[in-house]
Amino acid sequence: MTIATPQKDAYTLVLEAIDTGIYKPGDRLVESDLAERFGVSRTPIREALQRLETQSLLTRDGRSLIVSSLDHNQLAELYVVRAELEGLAANLAARHATPEEVRVLRDMVTDDHKLIEDPSAMAKANRRFHKQIHLSSHNRFLVQQLDLVHRSMALMATTSLAAVGRPLDALAEHDAIVTAIENSDGAAAGEALRAHISKAFVTRLKLDSGEIETFG
Structure with a gap:
């Protein structure tokens, strides 16, 4: 086709x-x-x-x-870099995002609740959400580096959002990130984003070990 x-x-x-x-x-x-x-x-x-x-x-x-595939060490290294860069992006977004950009982020969190039973759709929505934060940082060099990181994320065979219960938790974490951005609290936004990435990494490790189940 x-x-x-x-x-x-x-x-x-x-x-x-x-x-x-x-x-x-x-x-x-x-x-x-x-x-x-x-x-x-x-x-x-x-x-x-x-x-x-x-x-x-x-x-x-x-x-x-x-x-290509990522071994355990490469995966850990990637998540460390991602957490720091995305945390910086959220921090900058809290200070530099326009009211319209903040509104888009809030609408994304609201709309994505309709997708919690569809891991594939949630994964796509998750990528859009994070990309919007990157752009809202208004720092072109940071956006370029995050694009490189997210290309490497494509090498993961499954999404952590396939784990049972993870989509709802992830949306709650997204809500906390957006709330901090709405409040122009850069430190809180950065911390919320880094915590979000950390929890996603823990979920992925549990998925890989077979400790938790996936949808279906």
Whole structure:
């Protein structure tokens, strides 16, 4: 089935396919298959794969390219960096977000309650929420670094929001973050965001160990 999306380049299409779990860690990516799926020629697909390999999102296995995976140490390192950078973004958002941006964040928290039974939809909504905080920081260099971090997050085979009970907890944490931003309390917003990331990491570790169950 061909997906006609002329507005997006090949790199973005492949990256989004990894990010949304169409291609998971360990999956082999074949130029011809990708070209057919996305309705583009093989040359931009080849260039996209080379770029993703350079960014360590793809790994070479012989002559093939596969989606990279994160070991335990890499996962821990990624969450440390994410917590600090996202905490800074929330701190800055509390000081620099426009009233309209704050309103969008509040509406996201309200609307996302409709998605708590759908982990995939919640994961997409979660990415939008965090991206909005990044943008609301009004610091382009921080946004660039967070984009790099979130690309690496795509290498996780499952979302922590698949854990039973996690979506509702995550929304409560989002609410606390937005409340702090609404109150222009940078320190509280940063702390709330870092606590949110910490809890997500704990959930992921429990999922990986089989200690907690997923939906379905």
